[in-house]
Amino acid sequence: MSSPTPEANILLVDDLQENLIALEALIRGPGRRIFTARSGDDALSLMLEHPFALAILDVQMPSMNGFELAELMRGTERTRTIPIVFVSAAGRELNYAFQGYESGAVDFLYKPLDPHAVRSKVSVFVDLFRQRQELQEAQVQLQRAVAMRDDFMSMIAHELRNPLNSVYLQAQLRRKMLSSPKAPDTQAMQKMVERDERQIRSMVRLLDDMLDVSRARTGKLAIVPAEFDLAASAQAVVEAIQEQANATGVQLTLAAPESLRIVGDEFRIEQVITNLLTNALRYGGGKPVVVTVGLRDDLREAFVSVRDQGMGIAPADQERIFEQFERTEGAAQVAGLGLGLYIARQIAQAHQGRLEVRSTVGQGSEFILSLPLPAPASPA
Ligand SMILES: Nc1ncnc2c1ncn2[C@@H]1O[C@H](COP(=O)(O)OP(=O)(O)O)[C@@H](O)[C@H]1O
Ligand SMILES: [Mg+2]
Incomplete structure (x- = not known):
C-alpha cells in the first residue's frame, strides 16, 4: 500500500508583489502548493512552519537580500536542506554566483525570466523532492517489515516448539514401552496416539495459516466458487466443534434455515466460520455461544453470525484485530498468533463480502x- 504523493510546497520570496504574482502564475501546478513572502523574515517564519521542496529567492531585496537569507537558512537545522534557486539580474551574475555558491546555493535563474527555463528547473526540484519522500517512505516500510519478520520468527518458533516437544516425548515413551518385556498397554498407547494427532493437527493448522497469510499478501488466496448450502456448512462446522465445546462446558447452538444456497468457496467459508467459532470458544469465557445463519433480503446478502458473551473487544481494538499479528491484551493468556481474523477477512473480501x-x-x-x-x- 503506497500513500498518495505528498504536496510539494514551494516558497517564493520577492519584495515586489507583481514579481510574486508573475512567478506564481508560471509555476503553479497540480500537487504543488505555493507560498509567498515579501521579506526574508516572513520567509524564515514560513520555513519553520512548513516543509519546502524548494525556495526561490530574489537576490535583490531591501533589508535582507537573497544571499543573506540563504546564509541564515544554512545555519538552521530545519531549513538547511531546502534547495534554493536565486533569481538575479543578468549581467551581474558573476559576483553573485560566487557568493551564492558559497552560501550553499543550488541554482540560478536570470531576469528577464525565461518561462520555459523556470518551469523546467522547478520541475526538477519537485521531482527530486518527491523521490526523496518516496525513498523515506520505502525505508520506513522496510524497517517495519524487518521488525515484523523478526517477531514472526520468534512467535512461530514458540508456537511450534511446545507441541513438537510433546510429540517427541510421547514417541520416546512409546519406544520405552515397546522395548520393555511387558506386553504394551494398548489403551494407554491409544491415548498417546490421539494426543499426538491433536498436536500434529494444530501444527499443521498453524502452518496452513502461515501459508494463507502469504497467499493473501501476494493476492493468491484462491477462491474456487461453486453453489453450496451455507446452512449445511455452518451445521457441519458446529458439529465438528461441538465436542470441543462440550469438553469445556460451553453451550453451543445453531439457528439456521433449512437450506440457504449461495455461490462461494465452501472450504474457505467453512474455514472462516471455524475461525470465528474457535475464537468464541477461546475468548467467550465459557459462556453460551450462538451461531445464526440468515438472509438479509433487502441487501441481497446471506450472513453467518457468531455471538459470544465473553470478554468483549474495546472500540480501539475493533479494527486492529483484523490485521496480522494483532491481538488484545485480554487474549494474552491464550496462545495464538493473531492471524485468524486477518485470513478470515481476506476470504470474506475475496467473496465480495x-x-x-x-x-x-x-x-x-x-x-x-x-x-x-x-x-x-x-427475466427473459
Ligand atoms: N470472540 C472474541 N472475543 C474477544 N476477543 C476476540 C474474539 N475473537 C478475536 N478476539 C481478539 O482478536 C485477536 C485476534 O484474533 P485472531 O486473528 O483469531 O488471532 P488469535 O486467536 O490467534 O489471537 C485475538 O487475539 C483476541 O484478542
Ligand atoms: Mg483466532
Missing part, C-alpha cells in the same frame, strides 16, 4: 460474515 464485529467490553462479541447472494436470473 464483509467480516465485521460488534462488541461491548465485558458483555461479549458478535462477528458477522456477510456474503452476496447470486444475482437473480434476469
Whole structure:
C-alpha cells in the first residue's frame, strides 16, 4: 500500500508583489502548493512552519537580500536542506554566483525570466523532492517489515516448539514401552496416539495459516466458487466443534434455515466460520455461544453470525484485530498468533463480502460474515 504523493510546497520570496504574482502564475501546478513572502523574515517564519521542496529567492531585496537569507537558512537545522534557486539580474551574475555558491546555493535563474527555463528547473526540484519522500517512505516500510519478520520468527518458533516437544516425548515413551518385556498397554498407547494427532493437527493448522497469510499478501488466496448450502456448512462446522465445546462446558447452538444456497468457496467459508467459532470458544469465557445463519433480503446478502458473551473487544481494538499479528491484551493468556481474523477477512473480501464485529467490553462479541447472494436470473 503506497500513500498518495505528498504536496510539494514551494516558497517564493520577492519584495515586489507583481514579481510574486508573475512567478506564481508560471509555476503553479497540480500537487504543488505555493507560498509567498515579501521579506526574508516572513520567509524564515514560513520555513519553520512548513516543509519546502524548494525556495526561490530574489537576490535583490531591501533589508535582507537573497544571499543573506540563504546564509541564515544554512545555519538552521530545519531549513538547511531546502534547495534554493536565486533569481538575479543578468549581467551581474558573476559576483553573485560566487557568493551564492558559497552560501550553499543550488541554482540560478536570470531576469528577464525565461518561462520555459523556470518551469523546467522547478520541475526538477519537485521531482527530486518527491523521490526523496518516496525513498523515506520505502525505508520506513522496510524497517517495519524487518521488525515484523523478526517477531514472526520468534512467535512461530514458540508456537511450534511446545507441541513438537510433546510429540517427541510421547514417541520416546512409546519406544520405552515397546522395548520393555511387558506386553504394551494398548489403551494407554491409544491415548498417546490421539494426543499426538491433536498436536500434529494444530501444527499443521498453524502452518496452513502461515501459508494463507502469504497467499493473501501476494493476492493468491484462491477462491474456487461453486453453489453450496451455507446452512449445511455452518451445521457441519458446529458439529465438528461441538465436542470441543462440550469438553469445556460451553453451550453451543445453531439457528439456521433449512437450506440457504449461495455461490462461494465452501472450504474457505467453512474455514472462516471455524475461525470465528474457535475464537468464541477461546475468548467467550465459557459462556453460551450462538451461531445464526440468515438472509438479509433487502441487501441481497446471506450472513453467518457468531455471538459470544465473553470478554468483549474495546472500540480501539475493533479494527486492529483484523490485521496480522494483532491481538488484545485480554487474549494474552491464550496462545495464538493473531492471524485468524486477518485470513478470515481476506476470504470474506475475496467473496465480495464483509467480516465485521460488534462488541461491548465485558458483555461479549458478535462477528458477522456477510456474503452476496447470486444475482437473480434476469427475466427473459
Ligand atoms: N470472540 C472474541 N472475543 C474477544 N476477543 C476476540 C474474539 N475473537 C478475536 N478476539 C481478539 O482478536 C485477536 C485476534 O484474533 P485472531 O486473528 O483469531 O488471532 P488469535 O486467536 O490467534 O489471537 C485475538 O487475539 C483476541 O484478542
Ligand atoms: Mg483466532
